[in-house]
């Protein structure tokens with residue numbers, strides 16, 4: 264057979280495989296009747312409906328609470344039914360699976376986010392999660408508060424030095440969250456070169472997310488970013504070695520009484536993890552803790568400043584609490600906490616979260632979808648649903664206060680407010696995030712006032728690839 268013949272045979276084989284896949288999928292889905300964009304043979308709802316698919320990620324899905332679409336014939340079900348959230352998040356019917364595989368290949372497969380929780384024992388994820396949970400207990404957060412304070416003070420002094428000038432708060436918050444995360448991880452003394460390399464790795468994820476369906480994406484990016492990886496790995500591996508040596512010098516008694524408040528030390532002290540696993544977890548904390556908090560904080564500040572009544576009330580509350588703020592003072596900031604909660608509802612950085620069905624699944628609406636389907640929990644859509652919230656488009660921190668809200672508790676369904684997901688895999692860093700957010704708001708709003716810069720993009724959030732990120736948050740800052 265000549266070259267043309269071989270090429271024609273390969274093309275014919277590929278077409279045959281695609282047609283077989285198409286027919287198989289249609290048979291498996293013949294009894295499922297879910298709304299969604301039209302689906303074409305072989306390419307599913309891809310090209311023609313790219314816009315529709317983007318629309319589906321916007322706050323209100325065009326197709327209602329549950330819809331199905333098939334980019335390249337990969338079945339995806341998008342749900343914003345809180346009853347589905349309850350099942351997905353609180354049982355182990357839907358593992359994280361392929362959705363995070365590419366990310367795992369890139370940043371290190373043992374990172375807590377990538378470990379699968381499927382199976383009756385949920386190991387090794389459960390073992391890792393239990394060990395890491397210790398760093399987020401109240402006692403650890405209490406002793407970590409002084410580090411947050413120190414960084415918050417640096418942050419506000421930096422802003423004060425720009426008195427009267429225009430400041431890009433997206434950049435400022437990103438810098439401060441990076442520093443706080445480094446402190447938590449145990450890389451507080453990291454050189455600027457390490458922080459730049461780590462930021463490079465995290466930022467390049469956007470291009471990985473675009474290629475997320477290509478399993479090669481992670482490996483390719485790892486090669487492309489090999490220089491940054493070398494810097495990050497050299498620093499972390501050296502930090503792990505140095506900490507191991509330091510702990511080896513301690514007596515058993517000293518080890519027993521030791522209170523660690525950074526992850527590196529804590530993970531070593533458990534004695535359960537290899538240096539490679541520890542390295543992967545530390546990297547993950549940058550991924551999970553950086554973009555999320557650094558995206559939400561500028562938006563939260565923007566929304567507070569944009570609403571003068573809310574701002575006056577928050578400033579009064581923040582001013583009534585002593586400085587520096589101790590961990591136990593945070594609970595006195597009830598109204599400011601509601602401001603942050605309201606921003607998490609409206610501008611929570613994670614729009615959707617994905618799970619892979621490894622068995623047939625009955626949706627809350629009664630339809631059974633076949634195994635192999637990717638299930639997307641649309642966190643934002645439920646946050647904007649009129650079924651569960653009063654005037655969901657309105658920024659109203661008081662909705663979280665039962666007394667102020669005429670005795671009504673919002674939302675009207677316990678799984679209709681899920682900025683941190685829910686169940687055993689709920690965000691491990693949520694309490695740390697509130698410590699960061701409240702301490703930074705305390706410092707900034709009591710020492711500075713903010714004037715919103717007039718620009719059409721100011722305060723706008725970009726929504727793509729399942730994440731919501733502020734496009735621009737610029738203020739003129741003035742010392743109070």
Ligand code: HEM
Nearest residue numbers: 376551552555556559613616682683684688690691692696
């Ligand atoms: C605005 C702040 C944050 C938001 C909205 C947020 C949201 C989330 C969500 C929705 C998940 C679940 C994802 C899923 O199940 O697919 C998650 C998981 C996680 N988050 Fe956060 N997060 C925030 C801050 C943080 C911080 C500050 C840290 C740590 C420093 C952190 C560490 C993690 C980790 C390690 C997981 C994985 C837990 C597991 O798989 O067991 N997050 N987060």
